[in-house]
Amino acid sequence: MNRDDELRTVVSTLRSRRGPWGAVLTGDAGVGKTTLARAAVGAFAGERRWAAGTESARAVPLGAFAHLVGVSSPMDAASVLRAAREHLVADSADIVIGVDDAHLLDRLSATFVHQLAVNRIAPLVVTVRTGEPVPDAITALWKDNLLTRVELPPFTRAEAVSLVETVLGGPLEESSANRIFVMSEGNPLFLRHVVEGALEAGTLREVAGVWQLRGETVISPHLSTLIESRIDHLDPELRHVLELLAFQEPLSLEVLSKLSAPETVEAAENAGLVRVRRRDDSGLTVKLAHPLYGEVVRAGTGILAARRLRAGCAVRWRVRSRIIRLHT
Structure with a gap:
């Protein structure tokens, strides 16, 4: 544990x-x-x-x-x-x-x-x-x-890698350890399912005594169900924020607040669904609280809906870029 x-x-x-x-x-x-x-x-x-x-x-x-x-x-x-x-x-x-x-x-x-x-x-x-x-x-x-x-915070990278190596019975390749930690962000439950999904898919294999992760991210059905169970209970407005970020993160807070109501973005942050960070002099940016949220949202979004979400973000971004150029 x-x-x-x-x-x-x-x-x-x-x-x-x-x-x-x-x-x-x-x-x-x-x-x-x-x-x-x-x-x-x-x-x-x-x-x-x-x-x-x-x-x-x-x-x-x-x-x-x-x-x-x-x-x-x-x-x-x-x-x-x-x-x-x-x-x-x-x-x-x-x-x-x-x-x-x-x-x-x-x-x-x-x-x-x-x-x-x-x-x-x-x-x-x-x-x-x-x-x-x-x-x-x-x-x-x-x-x-x-x-x-x-x-209870998530595991640190060292704790997560140590746990995975104990389960696998051997060392993890450095780049593979980085990928697994980034995907799970140290969440023990997500970590377990990321590793189990990769083992079942054959993308996590032992080569010359070292475990290596290759190929695309594999989300096990159980992990997908766990994440979907949380997302499915969200208000449509909150889910829309996740959908926008799933296809175009990170977004500036300014752009996201044009695509969704500012109070909805704030509610998403309070619910632990998104993270707001300051990036140099470009103001505040918003991204999903966990990368696996994006994987699950994208997997459950149709082709036409995905095109619409990407297009909406792109239009707002071009408008913002023009405004910035006009004032410089």
Whole structure:
């Protein structure tokens, strides 16, 4: 897992009787939050409980905990939370509770998690995806110092290459290591599927004891589905921003804001879908937050739609170039 330091930090919070009693793991999709949370919960000596937020359960009050608490009769919210708390700890006073994808919790479930932390009913390990709207009751867990926030960044290049070489059982060619890291950007889940896809396609092969990557990028069906699942839920305006960048990145913020509403570009940045950077004296530029987003978007775009997107970017770019020449 290559998260030994973070695992020790989380486990230590579960054993602490003073200060934050547990942790909130935050990070992008695929960085290993769930894996780390399950490892930490599994290291706990007592009883373990696990709940997860989902889009479907979000529509049901306390839906994420329905399998753990036996509340069925009609009650007011306060009575429901009290009965749920009592039912959860009825079998054992020594339990740990894991809550995955807490950003997807319904309001009552989020309040329930917050109450468990406030009343120190049990230590908690909670995961939250960066860039997603999060219930106030969940953000209060780390803002009010009820739980320790542990940010999981992507792997560094050295960590990513070391992991791949361990899996392959041999060294990676330098240029191939660079390509794999650029494609995955150190995201553990993306890294795994990039390597698996290349192995299955035969583009990653061992030659004279050194692993070499040749040919085009291969995206496994599972990885494509994972990325599509996030893109497909986007508003049409946000998806349009991704489509524009997939065919013509990087774009200047000025040009992109002409092709899409400025507030939509800002929303895309806040959601972690794009990155905005300053490039020398040319102002701000925008590119996709991950190169694999572009691969998936291009693969799912028809020929005519792709021509339209490229043409729209080209027209705006020519207009901008003429304006610059007129003022120089």
